[in-house]
Amino acid sequence: MKISSNNMSYFNPPRVGETYQQNLTLNNKGGLWFQSFLVSEDSNQESPGSKFQKHIPAAQTDKILQAMASYFRKPYDEIRATDIGIWELELTNTDGEMYRYEGSLCANFIVDGVDLSDLIRDTLGMYELIVFDDHGTDDRIQNITVHYKGLTEIHTRMADYFEDNLPWDTYDEQIVIDRMSGMLRILQTIGQTGTITHTYQMGKMVSSLLNEIYLDRLFSDQEPIQRITKDAPSEDDDYTITITYDKQPEKIIYGSFENGDLPNRWGSFVETLQFFLESYGLGKVLNPRIFGKRKRRLGEYIFCSVVFSDSEKSYYYLSNSDTILEGDHVQVPVGNDGQTIGARVVDINYYTAEAVPFPIDQIKYIVED
Structure with a gap:
């Protein structure tokens, strides 16, 4: 396997002395070859960076090679974007046959829930690798702990059942995102x-979350210790954020939990975290989209009504999957040339052949993996 990644672009090029290209080669015997190139003051002169060759446990290279084979043995749709770097990949099988792939440095290749770029970096311990997404870094966040203290008004429908119900109580909340344990924990203590x-407990997914937070530089514009409004945290609506890195000194940010006293990009951090949490939801037992949906009976067809982004008119599509839910976004074929576009499912119904609202032979199927 050989990956060549070049992150040179027009609007956001690497600066002089920074890496713009990396070549990484691995084989199934544990061989590793790496070379990087730096931006030179003279555009006509090549400036070499790191270059080394070493042997690592074959189990590590096998892990990467098997993941690459698993992903690229399926049909691959080339991803191209303007003004962004490119990657080129060569995969050679045991028969000596070589396959070439290429694309832009915005790829998100997932195998068994893990991003291929992160898998390569983590397995090799080379976190500076550009690979497929240009998210390499020479440092990483190991832990983020957000600690909030304040007062909260207790609202509960069960208030009438408690003899000593208090309208206000102390409130303590902690959010811990930890790479080593692969854990994200939210702990609320109400007096x-x-x-x-x-x-x-999500392992590599938590690592990917921390990588995204670091690369988005959500706290990079804060001083290592920032006193915003108050000299130190108190008991009244105060927060402390502690960030631990691989290499950088620990960073502590604290202040009053209100607009203007929070870190400049707190909203972006919250959005990133909410997206992660909403990906897993509340499970199935308490989800009305799950328990409110009946299964298909023998002999029934699943009719899905979908709408497109530019219209409120709904169209019927068939599905063979009972896992599709109202509100899901799906890919559906349109026209006669096999083109597919995105649509949103707004209704699902089940019909026998005698009761279908539209001729079966005139309805297309939702594209399913």
Whole structure:
């Protein structure tokens, strides 16, 4: 396997002395070859960076090669974007046959829930690799802990059942995102009332979340220790954010939990975290989209009504999958040339052959993996 990644672009090019190209080669015997090139002051002169060759455990290279084979043995749609770097890949099988692929540095290749670029970086311990997404870095966040203290008004429908119900109580909330344990935990402590804990033990997905937070530089514009309004955290609506890195000194940010005293990109951090949490939702047992949906009976057809982004008019498409839910975004074929576009499912119904609302032979099927 050989990957050549070049992140040179017009609007956001690497600066003089920074890496613009990396070549990485691996074989199934544990061989590793790496070379990088730096931007030179003289555009006509090549400036070499790191170059080395070493042997690593074959189990590590096998892990990467098997993941690459698993992904690229399927039909690959080339991803191209303007003003962004490119990658080129050569895969050679045991028969000596070589296959070439290429695309832009915005690829998100997932195998068994893990991004291929992150898999390569983590397995080799080379976090500076550009690979397929240009998310390489010479440092990483190991842990983010957000700690909030304040007062909260207790609202509960069960208030009438508690003799000593208090309208206000102390409130403590912690969000911990930890790379080593692969865990994200949200802990809420409401005075003497009790605690609420949400734990996401998601391994590599937590690592990917921390990588995204670091690369988006969500806290990079803050000083290592920032006193915003108050000299130190108090008991009244205060927060402390502690960030631990591989190499950088620990960063501590604290202040009053209000607009203007929070880090400049706090909203972006919240959006990133919410997207991660919403990806897993509340599960199935408490989800009305799940328990409110009946299964298909023998002999029934699944009719899905979908709408496109530019219209509110709905169209029928068939599906063979009972896993599609109202609100899901799907790919559907349009026209006669096999083109597919995105649509949103707004209704699902089941019909026998005698009761279908539209001729079966005139309806196309939703594209399913």
